[in-house]
Amino acid sequence: MTKSALQLARAAYQPKLPKALKGAVKATEGAATQSVADQEAIKQLFPNTYGMPLIKFEEAAQSTDYPAVNVGVILSGGQAPGGHNVISGIFDGIKKLNPSSRLYGFILGPGGLVDHNYMELTADIIDEYRNTGGFDIIGSGRTKLEKEEQFEKGYEILKQLDIKALVIIGGDDSNTNACVLAEYYAAKKYGIQVIGCPKTIDGDLKNEMIETSFGFDTACKVYSEVIGNIQRDCNSARKYWHFIKLMGRSASHIALECALQVQPNICIVSEEVEAKNMSLDDIVTYIAGVVAARATDGNNFGTVLIPEGLIEFIPAMKRLIAELNDFLAANAKEFSQIKKSQQRDYIIGKLSAENSAIYASLPEAVARQLTLDRDPHGNVQVSLIDTETLLAEMVATKLAAWKEEGKFTGKFATQHHFFGYEGRCAAPSNYDADYCYSLGYTAAFLIANGKTGYMSSVRNTTAPADQWIAGGVPITMMMNMERRHGEMKPVIQKALVKLDGAPFRAFAAQRDRWAKLTDYVYPGPIQYFGPTEVCDQPTKTLQLEQA
Ligand code: FBP
Numbered sequence: 001m002t003k004s005a006l007q008l009a010r011a012a013y014q015p016k017l018p019k020a021l022k023g024a025v026k027a028t029e030g031a032a033t034q035s036v037a038d039q040e041a042i043k044q045l046f047p048n049t050y051g052m053p054l055i056k057f058e059e060a061a062q063s064t065d066y067p068a069v070n071v072g073v074i075l076s077g078g079q080a081p082g083g084h085n086v087i088s089g090i091f092d093g094i095k096k097l098n099p100s101s102r103l104y105g106f107i108l109g110p111g112g113l114v115d116h117n118y119m120e121l122t123a124d125i126i127d128e129y130r131n132t133g134g135f136d137i138i139g140s141g142r143t144k145l146e147k148e149e150q151f152e153k154g155y156e157i158l159k160q161l162d163i164k165a166l167v168i169i170g171g172d173d174s175n176t177n178a179c180v181l182a183e184y185y186a187a188k189k190y191g192i193q194v195i196g197c198p199k200t201i202d203g204d205l206k207n208e209m210i211e212t213s214f215g216f217d218t219a220c221k222v223y224s225e226v227i228g229n230i231q232r233d234c235n236s237a238r239k240y241w242h243f244i245k246l247m248g249r250s251a252s253h254i255a256l257e258c259a260l261q262v263q264p265n266i267c268i269v270s271e272e273v274e275a276k277n278m279s280l281d282d283i284v285t286y287i288a289g290v291v292a293a294r295a296t297d298g299n300n301f302g303t304v305l306i307p308e309g310l311i312e313f314i315p316a317m318k319r320l321i322a323e324l325n326d327f328l329a330a331n332a333k334e335f336s337q338i339k340k341s342q343q344r345d346y347i348i349g350k351l352s353a354e355n356s357a358i359y360a361s362l363p364e365a366v367a368r369q370l371t372l373d374r375d376p377h378g379n380v381q382v383s384l385i386d387t388e389t390l391l392a393e394m395v396a397t398k399l400a401a402w403k404e405e406g407k408f409t410g411k412f413a414t415q416h417h418f419f420g421y422e423g424r425c426a427a428p429s430n431y432d433a434d435y436c437y438s439l440g441y442t443a444a445f446l447i448a449n450g451k452t453g454y455m456s457s458v459r460n461t462t463a464p465a466d467q468w469i470a471g472g473v474p475i476t477m478m479m480n481m482e483r484r485h486g487e488m489k490p491v492i493q494k495a496l497v498k499l500d501g502a503p504f505r506a507f508a509a510q511r512d513r514w515a516k517l518t519d520y521v522y523p524g525p526i527q528y529f530g531p532t533e534v535c536d537q538p539t540k541t542l543q544l545e546q547a
Contacts, residue, residue, distance in 0.1 A: 002130065010131045010427060010528060014019050015085060015437035016465035018458065019059065023277040026060035027449045029053040033473075036207070036493055037480035042082050046476045048186035049179065056208065057445055057471035066448045072118070072163045075140040076109050076170030080199045082213025082436030083426040084137055086169050091126045091438020097448050099266050104161055109141020110174070113154040118161070133218075135426040139203050145177040151184045165193040165447040167456075169386030171200035172492040173211065175455060179475035180490075182453035193452035195443045196475055201424055203427055203541070205255035206495045209457050211546070212515040214439065217431045218425035219247075220254055221526045224261035226419060228522035229264060231303055235518055238301045238477025240415045241291060241395075243388040245306045247420030251496045252307035253541060259507055260540035263514045263521045264289055265302035266534035269504065271311035271497040280358075280394070286321040287391065288398040288408075290515045299518060300422075306391060308420070319382050324370060326350065333372075347371055364389050388416045403484050429526050430536050432466050442470040462538050462546045502544035 003011075024054060035042040044052045071094055075083050087105070094101035103121045106112030107490075119138065120123075129137045145151070145168075158166065167177040175196040180193035198205045201219035206212050223246055242255045244264075248254035252269045259267035266287055294302055311317050314396055322393065327350060328335055337347045349362050359367060369385045392414040402408035403534050428436060435458060443456040454472035463470055478492045497504055512517065527535045535544075 003167070003488060005268050006427070006528070011127070011234055012074035013131045013433065013528070014132070015089070015257070016434040017438055017441060018057075018468035018470045019466045020057050021438070021441050021445065021470055024060040024063035025445055026064075027445070028056050028058055033477040033527070035476055036213050037477045038490075040480050042476055044489055045147060045457070046179070046183045046453070049183045050476045052453065052474040052476070054474070055449070055451065055454065057442065057470045059127060066097040068098040068164045069165060069447060070092060070102045070103075070104065070161060071395065071444075071447060072104045072106060072113070072166045073121070073138070073157060073332070074106045074110055074113060074166065074168050074170075075135045075138060076168055076174035076199075077140060077142055078171070078197070079135045079140060079423070079424040080201045080213070081133045081201065081218035081426050082214045082432035083135045083140075083169060084132050085136060085428060085433050085436035086197050086440040086443075087121065088126050088130050089437040089442075090167055090444050091123075091440075092122060093432070093441040094442025094447070096520065097368065097444060100427055104163060105138035108139040109143055109169070111141045111143035112138070113145070113157065113166075114143065114150045116153070116157040118157065131428065133427045136509055141492065142184045144173070146307070149483070150182070151181055154181070154183070155190055155192070158246075162541045164191065166198060167195045167443050167447075169197040171202070173484050175475055176479070179453055179479070179492075181473070182256060186452055192448055193450065195441060195446050195472075196455040197439050197449065198455060202251055202255065203247045203257070204249070204251040204495045205492065206547050207493070208261070209459070209477070210455065211461055212539070212542055213457050214432055214436045215424070215428075216253065216257070217542075218426050218429045218526065220257040220261070220539055221429055221523065224258045224523045225418045225525050226422065227262045227303065227305070228262065228524065230417070231264065231520040232522055233355065234301050239411070240301055241392070241413045242303045243306065244303060244393045245308060245386075245388040245418045246291050247308050247423075249383070250309040250494065251311065252309070253497055254305040255305045256497055256503055256507060257539050257541045259443055260503060261508070261523050262303075262471060262542075263519050264305050265294065265515050265518075266306040267511070268307065268309050268310060268505065269311045269497055269507075272499055272504075273310065274313040274315060275499055278486075279316050280314055284391065284394040284398055288395045288402065290534070291395065291399060291412060292408045292410065293516060295408060297516075300406075300411045300413075303520075304391070306387050310387050311382050311385055312333070316354075316447075320351070321370065323351055323355050325369045325380070328371065336442050340412065343371060348542060363390060363393055383420070386416070386418075388418060392416060410434070417527040426526070427528070430528060431538050438470060439531055440467060442472070445470070446472045462543055502547065503541045506540075506544055517530065
């Protein structure tokens with residue numbers, strides 16, 4: 001494999017570890033835990049893994065002898081910077097505990113376990129991937145591990161390879177499934193431990209015990225670099241409004257973090273839109289108002305950050321999408337026989353009066369996206385909707401009307417961007433490189449201590465790595481019951497942006513100033529070598545939350 005100069009230098013980087021994991025380690029147990037809600041229901045569904053104590057690793061006076069263990073690892077869902085370091089942390093951790101331990105990777109996600117598609121990860125292979133971005137060491141996939149026959153197929157290969165523990169690196173859904181698998185293997189007394197690791201650039205897998213999901217730090221820094229560059233371009237040419245959509249699925253953490261880093265003129269936060277019951281027109285009016293106000297100062301340029309999931313948080317759009325989902329599911333055949341050119345009118349004629357009016361007001365392309373693109377569960381794939389174009393077009397229409405009325409005298413030319421895939425496989429920042437390696441190393445210790453149904457946890461990460469606190473959190477502790485596909489299911493509670501949280505409050509306190517002034521910040525590219533204040537800063541979100 002040909003390597004860049006940075007890759008070569010970066011391969012030699014030794015990720016930092018919490019002090020407690022460097023020498024001899026002992027596990028201390030806290031009090032019994034409870035799920036965040038629906039305790040009785042969760043307890044009944046997880047009789048073997050409910051109520052377990054929190055685990056904290058501490059320095060021990062003398063080291064323990066551990067038997068060799070074979071461990072399997074799976075990368076699940078969307079890529080996030082640092083996945084390779086989780087794997088190298090697991091590898092180094094199990095080898096430290098017993099050099100005869102072995103690590104197997106299941107190929108292309110949970111499907112690899114079910115289909116018995118695997119490879120042994122030896123020292124040579126691991127060394128090729130240390131501190132690199134991507135999940136390409138074994139690949140990732142989105143197969144859901146949820147059926148008993150999948151668990152049994154998995155058990156066959158785990159038994160054959162004498163694997164005693166499986167680490168699932170994933171987001172909230174994958175870790176929910178890890179917990180269900182841990183419970184299943186415990187109930188069957190198969191002797192296989194299952195440990196989860198918190199991954200997702202979206203930043204929505206976090207709670208009291210999990211400070212952040214890995215990858216959020218690096219991805220936000222990459223997007224902020226590029227937005228910063230765009231803002232400098234924007235402030236140089238002074239002729240475009242840039243509409244920038246940012247990945248993140250439902251939650252607006254990425255958009256909010258980027259806003260805190262770059263100080264754009266506008267950032268929409270989906271959770272606020274929902275809380276204030278805003279309509280699409282309210283959002284458009286707000287943006288147009290800022291554009292018009294800047295125009296009076298002669299500033300016909302600016303930046304607008306838009307979270308990927310916005311559409312689903314606009315209450316009226318949410319109702320429209322829900323009715324469309326039901327209608328199309330029930331009338332799929334009839335709809336498929338309608339000529340493309342007549343589909344829009346057909347839908348307008350079938351929906352309730354309120355939803356029909358909203359649907360009719362949407363631009364042609366967006367209306368089509370809402371009816372055509374469904375995921376395997378029958379839901380609209382919101383990330384495929386060009387919200388940035390939709391908003392820019394609607395703002396242009398509103399400004400044209402205001403111009404007629406003499407309320408807008410400026411110019412309005414737009415550029416559109418969508419940043420998502422650009423950041424998911426970036427070389428992990430020092431924060432993610434260290435955090436991920438520590439998460440993997442912690443997972444090795446959870447395995448050595450016989451734990452199952454736990455998520456690897458590393459906390460206090462705004463302090464120097466030496467002071468980080470490593471341990472394990474029972475996954476059942478993060479669960480509640482939610483309606484999924486018409487049934488109540490136990491799931492890890494998703495963390496959306498809290499409107500009373502410090503990051504949102506910091507943003508809300510400054511946004512009017514950022515709207516009017518041009519006070520852009522240009523973060524520049526991630527730095528891997530250099531002064532610690534340049535290289536090792538955690539996200540603003542984490543700093544504000546932990547302050
Ligand atoms: P995960 O939740 O699996 O980590 O995925 C994150 C994400 O990048 C979302 O931000 C985005 O909506 C989605 O994946 C895109 O999915 P895909 O990779 O299948 O295009």
